[in-house]
Amino acid sequence: MPNMPDKPDTWLIVMAWLSQHAPMFYAAALSCWIAFLRVIYGGGGRRQALLESCLCGAITAGAFPLLEYFNLPSSLAAALGAIIGTLGVKKVAALADRFTDFKLPKRQE
Numbered sequence: 001m002p003n004m005p006d007k008p009d010t011w012l013i014v015m016a017w018l019s020q021h022a023p024m025f026y027a028a029a030l031s032c033w034i035a036f037l038r039v040i041y042g043g044g045g046r047r048q049a050l051l052e053s054c055l056c057g058a059i060t061a062g063a064f065p066l067l068e069y070f071n072l073p074s075s076l077a078a079a080l081g082a083i084i085g086t087l088g089v090k091k092v093a094a095l096a097d098r099f100t101d102f103k104l105p106k107r108q109e
Contacts, residue, residue: 023074024064027081032057034085055089 018025035056039049060081067076084092 023077024061027064027077028057028061029081030078031060031081031085034082035088038086038088052089053085056085056092059089059092060084 032053036049036053039052040046044052063080063084064077066072067074067080087095
């Protein structure tokens with residue numbers, strides 16, 4: 001396996017990008033960890049804990065732009081990740097359904 005060529009400019013760009021997006025990665029990782037522990041504590045299996053934690057991390061990463069949209073500081077990302085990880089996927093989905101039912105009218109059939 002050949003070694004990766006030494007390109008300082010590439011590593012500089014990668015490190016700058018990672019440092020710019022560090023709050024999102026931290027929030028997603030915190031959400032994953034809390035969801036994983038919550039499922040294990042509740043008696044769930046490893047597979048359920050792994051899937052739940054991955055989904056909570058993805059929801060957190062997807063919700064991160066809302067902080068920028070509402071002009072909130074990125075330091076709230078950890079709180080956002082902790083809340084999503086604690087609530088879990090089903091509860092977050094139920095809250096999203098309630099919000100959309102409230103904001104959007106139901107379709108008449």
